[in-house]
Amino acid sequence: MTSATQVPASPALPPWLRLAAAILPVAATAFVGSVATQAEIPGWYAGLTKPAFNPPDWVFPVAWTILDVMIALSLWRLLGARPRTGPSRSGWWLALAAFLAQLALNAAWTPTFFTAHAIGAGLVVVAMLLVMVLWSIRLAWRFDRAAAWLLVPYAAWVSFATLLNAAILRLN
Template sequence: MTAATQVPGGSPLPRWLRLAAAILPVAATAAIGSAATQAEIPGWYASLNKPDFNPPNWVFPVAWTILYTMIAIALWRLLGAMPRSGPSRKGWWLALAAFLVQIALNAAWTPVFFTAHAIGAGLIVVAMLLVMVLWTIRLTWRFDRVAAWLLVPYAAWVAFATLLNAAILRLN
């Protein structure tokens, strides 16, 4: 079995610290998203013109719960794949930085779109998020292929969200 498919265990970080470091930013992102949407769904969002392919509202929390779980596992695996030394360590730090930037963009999109009602700015944020998720997959692949694969459904969902955001902007 290659290092890219093993469950991480070689990291100098204790297992519990890796777990906390993987769960906390993802949970914070989920909490920000939930807080930003709760009051807006029945009022502002319901009043928007939406395309025919807009899913029912119940799909979003189900999809995000699954995706956030996969994102946290991917981050946990990436944290466990940290090289102890050598030139690949720089690449690992870049992969981690990309991962954290895409989490920050994820956390930013919901308040921009839902709280600020800035559909155009939301489209810019979600498009940047898509680029960063794809780049994160590419960079993570080198260190843990399972982690990279865990991010593929997330990339597909963010691509769909980008299309949906663009359609809502066009219709409103």
């Protein structure tokens, strides 16, 4: 029997603080999106020519509510997977930075597309968002595979959003 036993590192934050740290940035992103779209849906967006595969307007808030819960849960798990020492620590910080960068891009897309009516710039932002979500999945995989898997539907939705944004740009 060896005298040294490996004890898993406990999360760096207490559970309640980790929960707040996971929910608040996702909720803030959702709030920005909601404020940026509400006035534009019945006016500017309704007047755009959209592709046949454009879903009804009610689908978007339903999808985003589900995705936001999954994104927050993913962040909560990633925050709990933080290594205390070793080479993995810098990799964890990179995973967290990528996660927060994709949230920032998520928050930036809606005002770019809806408020500024910048469909082309919106396409650039949503394409960058897709890259960052995929990179976040790859980086989170090393620390918490469930956190990574929770982002997969988000990546699928952002892929669809990128295609939809490109089609709207082409049609308008």
